[in-house]
Amino acid sequence: MKRIKIRYPKEKRKKNPAWRFLFSFFMAFLVFLLLLILEAGIQNKEEEKQVVMAVANIPKGTELSDEIIANSFREIYVPVSYVPDQAIEDRKQLAGNITEEEICEREILTIPKLCELSALLEELEEPVEVSVSVTDLSQVVGGIIRAGDRINLSVTDRETGVNERIISNVYVSGAFTSSGNRLDRVRTEQEQPPATVLNFWIPKAMEQAFNEKINSGLLRISKIQ
Template identity: 30%
Template sequence: MRTDKKRTGSGLWMGSIIAALIAAISIFIVMLQMEKKVLSEYEKGFVYMAAVEIPKGEFITDKNIDKYLKVVELDVKLIPETALTSSEQLNGLVAATTIEEGVFLTEGMFEQENVITKQMDHPVIAGFKAEDIYQVVGGVLRAGDRIHIYTVSEAGIAGLIWEDVFVQQVFDSSGNLIMAGNTTSAAQRINVYFDAKDVERFYTELARGTLRVVKVCESE
């Protein structure tokens, strides 16, 4: 009799364990289905983020893209409409302002190189030394800056010749490229975008020593 009771109790205990196990498995399956549903509703997208600070005037190229940019996965609902989401969008971009590390990148943060030169029939890069300009803000010029170039007549009358000239690159006295984020090195050689038809006059005025350069403030 006692043996039968033990067997009955043991059977009930085993039945309870099996029932609990089945219930746990059922709950687990339900949770998996719910998670799958949530994940299916979460549409993934990719967006570019600044991996480090991107200096104003920095050109994004194949050589530095891995340094400055990284890809982040996000819910598409969180990605701005103007966000940079593909490598094709990055071709020929120039940082319009200094971009802080960790910022999601959008179209408004950059200029297209072809937009900078679109008003030119034949864009070229012309260079000059700071010492060749009678008055130049050479020390504070950096890639991405814009300048107005004036000429001064023998009578001392100044006239604007070219405005909003884009500074492409600047170099120090040793010929080393000065990065846009460098605030200490003095720019001794400056490269700018010019229309080919204006280059002859530019160098003629440069040789005469009549040119003056004014940096355009960002608020203009």
């Protein structure tokens, strides 16, 4: 005789309305908390500003040529709170300037760190550029001279042996080797030979007297530290 299985309907569990309420409340609170965190993150994202940063150490007195500007500086964005006063925003602003102080790698460049060449020449009345030759290293006192340095010049008379200061605190506009290669301040002094030709600016009114003086004796050059 075949047995017949009788299936009894399962008793349905009654859903607990309190548990459903707690679950809904928890999910709503979680969403609310996530929205708060997201909003705080957006508010804390600080405004950024473009500035010019050095990517190499630049010595004091460096004339910022197109090559140096291209290789030694970059435009970056930084949070506004990190931007110093008078920060330079565009590399185009560097053209025609000389560094007034040493600039360190990763330093944000500011206007007080620079001086315009035209401003230096305003100190002179009708400035003219002249050149002198350095035939012996004993003529130079105070270290290797590069463009951007300040120097004093004097002459020791061949006949009397008297040393006379002929000009003080002049700006060196160029330093060259005997073959005419311009010496770069950015590279270390150990990588380059001493200068044998120096260019600098003097007032036009004293040009003739200057040339007469340097031809009358032995030229001495003192680098101003």
